[in-house]
Amino acid sequence: MPVYEYNCRACGRRVRLFMSFAEYDRAAPTCPHCGSAELKRRVGRVALGRPEGERLDRMMDGGAFDGLDEDPRAMGRFMREMSQEMGEDMGDEFDEVAGRLAAGESPESIEQSMPEMGAGE
Ligand SMILES: [Zn+2]
Numbered sequence: 001m002p003v004y005e006y007n008c009r010a011c012g013r014r015v016r017l018f019m020s021f022a023e024y025d026r027a028a029p030t031c032p033h034c035g036s037a038e039l040k041r042r043v044g045r046v047a048l049g050r051p052e053g054e055r056l057d058r059m060m061d062g063g064a065f066d067g068l069d070e071d072p073r074a075m076g077r078f079m080r081e082m083s084q085e086m087g088e089d090m091g092d093e094f095d096e097v098a099g100r101l102a103a104g105e106s107p108e109s110i111e112q113s114m115p116e117m118g119a120g121e
Contacts, residue, residue: 004029010036042111076102 079098
């Protein structure tokens with residue numbers, strides 16, 4: 001099951017939510033610490049966008065995400081592969097994040113330099 005990471009704007013804590021994609025479509029996620037709905041999505045798995053298609057589901061069911069949190073380079077490569085797999089232009093932001101991860105930069109560092117990431121959705 002995919003992990004969605006957020007920062008809570010109300011209490012400032014990191015929030016990790018486990019949801020299926022179907023649940024994510026319907027959900028209005030709230031902070032488990034303070035109940036606020038003011039959650040800002042974090043860089044990481046969530047930056048992969050909203051995957052579509054059976055092939056992608058199989059990639060995830062097959063554990064394609066395992067260990068990526070601990071290895072930014074693998075994460076960056078995976079993001080690029082997924083983008084190609086989907087045959088879509090994921091946007092400049094996605095490309096930049098994937099490239100910086102592949103270069104070994106930490107997700108936290110990237111997020112700090114891109115404060116608006118994920119805010120426009
Ligand atoms: Zn909170």
